Amino acid sequence: MNGLSLRPTTEADLEFMHTVYASGRAEELAPVPWTPEQKTEFLRQQSEAQLAYYTEHYPHAEHSIVVLDGVDIGRLLVEHRDEDLRLMDMGLLPGYRGRGVGTELVNSVVERAETIGLPVVLHVESFNPAKRLYERLGFIDDGEVGAYRRMFLPCAVMA
Numbered sequence: 222m223n224g225l226s227l228r229p230t231t232e233a234d235l236e237f238m239h240t241v242y243a244s245g246r247a248e249e250l251a252p253v254p255w256t257p258e259q260k261t262e263f264l265r266q267q268s269e270a271q272l273a274y275y276t277e278h279y280p281h282a283e284h285s286i287v288v289l290d291g292v293d294i295g296r297l298l299v300e301h302r303d304e305d306l307r308l309m310d311m312g313l314l315p316g317y318r319g320r321g322v323g324t325e326l327v328n329s330v331v332e333r334a335e336t337i338g339l340p341v342v343l344h345v346e347s348f349n350p351a352k353r354l355y356e357r358l359g360f361i362d363d364g365e366v367g368a369y370r371r372m373f374l375p376c377a378v379m380a
Contacts, residue, residue, distance in 0.1 A: 222325045227285040227297060234286055234293075241296050241312040242268035275309065282309060287326065289317065297326055305373070306334040308343040311351065323354050331358070335376045344369035 230238065243264040250260050275282060279300050287295035295313035299306065308330050313322055334341045343360070345352045347370050356362075360372040 222289075222321060224290040225322065225325055226288045228288055230284040230286055230296070237286070237293055238272065238296055239265055239268045241314060242271065244315050245312045271310075279307075279309065282307075287313065287322070289322065294322065295326075297330075299330055301337075301339075305340050305342040306330060306337070308341055318350075323351065324358065327354065327358055331374060331376065334374075338376065340376050341374045343372050345372060346370070 243261070246264055246267070247260075250264070253260065255263070275284075275298060279298075282298055282300035285297045285299075286293050287297055294317040296310065298308075298310040300309055301307075308327065311323065311326055331341055341360075343355065344366060345355060346368060352370065352372075355372050358374070360374045363371040363373055365371075
């Protein structure tokens with residue numbers, strides 16, 4: 222996809238990352254009888270907790286902002302481990318979902334994994350629409366891990 226790129230996150234991206242996180246959870250919170258302010262505060266706390274967890278447990282993960290034609294549209298978190306390339310988190314603002322951006326991002330992770338001969342592994346909630354994307358791209362459901370489905374894509378070394 223022309224105009225699609227990644228850049229490393231900075232401290233200045235924190236508010237944007239909260240926005241992306243919140244946009245991905247809004248539908249899930251829709252039936253909860255809280256005020257909009259309560260939902261906003263809850264989602265901010267959850268976003269901060271997720272980021273703190275990732276930072277503590279995955280200190281070498283690559284945190285990136287997804288940019289399309291100069292506009293920040295999402296975030297991507299990938300960790301290169303000895304045994305796999307872990308797609309830890311991918312989120313796009315609502316106006317950019319369903320337009321092929323997610324497919325392009327996942328394919329770029331898969332291509333990278335193929336060049337180093339590693340599988341791609343991810344965890345996704347079974348109700349997350351991204352699960353259909355991963356299935357369409359050939360990821361195999363490897364079973365339940367807590368509240369998530371573990372999925373993987375075995376990769377061959379590219380010639």
